[in-house]
Amino acid sequence: MGKAEFKLAFRAPSTPPKSIPYKSKDGDPMQSETIFHVIKPGVLTTFQDMGRIGYQRFGVPVSGAMDRFSLQVANILVGNNRNTTCLEVTLIGPVLEARTSITIAITGANLQPKINDRLEPMWKTIRMNKGDVLTFGKHQSGVRAYIAVGGGFDVETFFGSASTDVKNGFGMQLQKSTRINAFPMDVKQGIGLGKQFIPIYEKLVEVAVVEGPHTANFTEEARELFFNSIHTVDADSNRMGYRLKSENIPLQNSSDIWSDAVPFGGIQIPGNGQPIILMADRQTTGGYPRIGTVISADLPKIAQLMPKGEVKFYPVTVEEAQKLVIEMENFLYKLDVFRKNF
Amino acid sequence: MNITMQAVGDSAVKVNFTGRVTPELNTAIQSFCHKLEQVLIDGVIEWVPAFDSVTIYYQPQKLVYKEITEKINDLFEMPAVQNERSSRTIQVPVLYGGLYAPDLERVAEYNGLNVNDVIRIHQEKEYLVYMLGFLPGFPYLGGLDKRIATPRLEEPRAKTFAGAVGIAHEQTGIYPVESPGGWNIIGKTPLELFDQDKFLFRLGDHIQFYSVEENVFAQIKEQIRNDTFKMIITEG
Structure with a gap:
């Protein structure tokens, strides 16, 4: 048994990591430049990618986009890698003035995006010239819209991800009178997703659930209640979790579980019998019994569900759930390949 | 020491370690995590050890539930890897x-x-x-x-x-x-x-x-x- 003194290099987190310049197709390193001036930040606008991966065992939440389908499609349309950072806009959008010419794509919730007061198409690449102003109008459907910029934003990363996690001090929500940098790249306008693939956001969604892992904590009666009732999204739902107003789902042996890892879409039932669907900013572990997990293919439906929106659950096997997530993954993969050869 | 497995949604599997939560159970969990780190199953993204479980996140497009549970069983049966960290x-x-x-x-x-x-x-x-x-x-x-x-x-x-x-x-x-x-x-x-x-x-x-x-x-x-x-x- 040796006694040793260790010096741990704990630096104050002051110097942001240097951004790595992207390479354009002809090999020139691309320069980071200011692309937006933030006139208004919107109610909750954050940078998000596919999340902080590989650090959950140290207690670092994943975060990342709430609606990963929309994030990836936005990136694919502008020719970025699928997990490139986008702006996630929540209900009331920001006002952004372009400082140079850029190509963007907006996907997800329909918040009536406009450039210089003219309504713009969603799910399609659009050009902004220097001085153009992007605004959002009235909320039409969904909750979260994604803005991708061709070339990608230049954002500070923490644990390998640029996803904003305000709670843990990884970035902050968009602030007024700040600038946004990117590595703008020329992209063709009008590249869009086929209409038949554009999701429609309903006010009542039916989502599939893989049951478990705390099956022993729920009676058959509780289980039936959970699957047969319509649950309403409560107003104090956020990026961490969606609180549902439900018939009281009773627990048995309620305190009898050891904390374990909680996934995106996990459905906790705390002592008050009101379910919580764990979302992108959830903690890594939790101590409440979980009745099931929303399947990956249906998570975007939840992410786009408005407060007071309704949700109904139905059980599926893990095999059925995996078939659907693989289909979604293949769709995105093919879309990406097709777009890159466009 | 034994394990049981449960699907947690379509992209995670929970490996339950049966027995009371004790320092010995924790040692078994550490040893299992150490193997996961050494063997690196293709398609496994990350894992989260807890009191009496390890939850493994994976990509179903690389391996489906049945395949990952088989790999985990093999890994569990495998003799402990050398060079485990000292406490x-x-x-x-x-x-x-x-x-x-x-x-x-x-x-x-x-x-x-x-x-x-x-x-x-x-x-x-x-x-x-x-x-x-x-x-x-x-x-x-x-x-x-x-x-x-x-x-x-x-x-x-x-x-x-x-x-x-x-x-x-x-x-x-x-x-x-x-x-x-x-x-x-x-x-x-x-x-x-x-x-x-x-x-x-x-x-x-x-x-x-x-x-x-x-x-x-x-x-x-x-x-x-x-x-x-x-x-x-x-x-x-």
Whole structure:
């Protein structure tokens, strides 16, 4: 048994990591430049990618986009890698003035995006010239819209991800009178997703659930209640979790579980019998019994569900759930390949 | 020691370790995680060890549920890999009482002790890091003396400060960042629990708390700022 003194290099987190310049197709390193001036930040606008991966065992939440389908499609349309950072806009959008010419794509919730007061198409690449102003109008459907910029934003990363996690001090929500940098790249306008693939956001969604892992904590009666009732999204739902107003789902042996890892879409039932669907900013572990997990293919439906929106659950096997997530993954993969050869 | 497996949605599997939560069970979990790290199953993204389970996140497009459970069974049966990490004991300074201990009185009262007993008893034992979770770098420490075990606050606090050392039932822990929380706070450590991508504690570490006065607390803070603080870690 040796006694040793260790010096741990704990630096104050002051110097942001240097951004790595992207390479354009002809090999020139691309320069980071200011692309937006933030006139208004919107109610909750954050940078998000596919999340902080590989650090959950140290207690670092994943975060990342709430609606990963929309994030990836936005990136694919502008020719970025699928997990490139986008702006996630929540209900009331920001006002952004372009400082140079850029190509963007907006996907997800329909918040009536406009450039210089003219309504713009969603799910399609659009050009902004220097001085153009992007605004959002009235909320039409969904909750979260994604803005991708061709070339990608230049954002500070923490644990390998640029996803904003305000709670843990990884970035902050968009602030007024700040600038946004990117590595703008020329992209063709009008590249869009086929209409038949554009999701429609309903006010009542039916989502599939893989049951478990705390099956022993729920009676058959509780289980039936959970699957047969319509649950309403409560107003104090956020990026961490969606609180549902439900018939009281009773627990048995309620305190009898050891904390374990909680996934995106996990459905906790705390002592008050009101379910919580764990979302992108959830903690890594939790101590409440979980009745099931929303399947990956249906998570975007939840992410786009408005407060007071309704949700109904139905059980599926893990095999059925995996078939659907693989289909979604293949769709995105093919879309990406097709777009890159466009 | 045995394992059972359950699907957790379509992209994770929970490996349950059967048996009571003890340091031995924790050793089995560490050893399993060590194998996961060595073998690196293609399609596995990451894993999260907890008190009596390890949850493995994976990509179903690379391997489906049946395939991953087979691989996990093989891995579990595999003999332990060499070069497992030796255990470490980390000395953690704490400024007990005063401004940084809003719940010290409560803990004392609940257990029919005076505050000095609580402070003394809290330092007597070595604690085992059973898991990290809740917040980045937050250690769940087992082995708290029953004499100072105290239930969580009925109303969680909206803000618990970074560095707060707390008690919840028979566990003790340290808040790495400011956060809402329901633990009984009895002191504050000047240490930083993570920085950039480095974490102070890891699964299986032992932690020994020691009391420091305000001037030493300030000194340590200063040394951490200047990068001259020497952490006392015993390996064996």
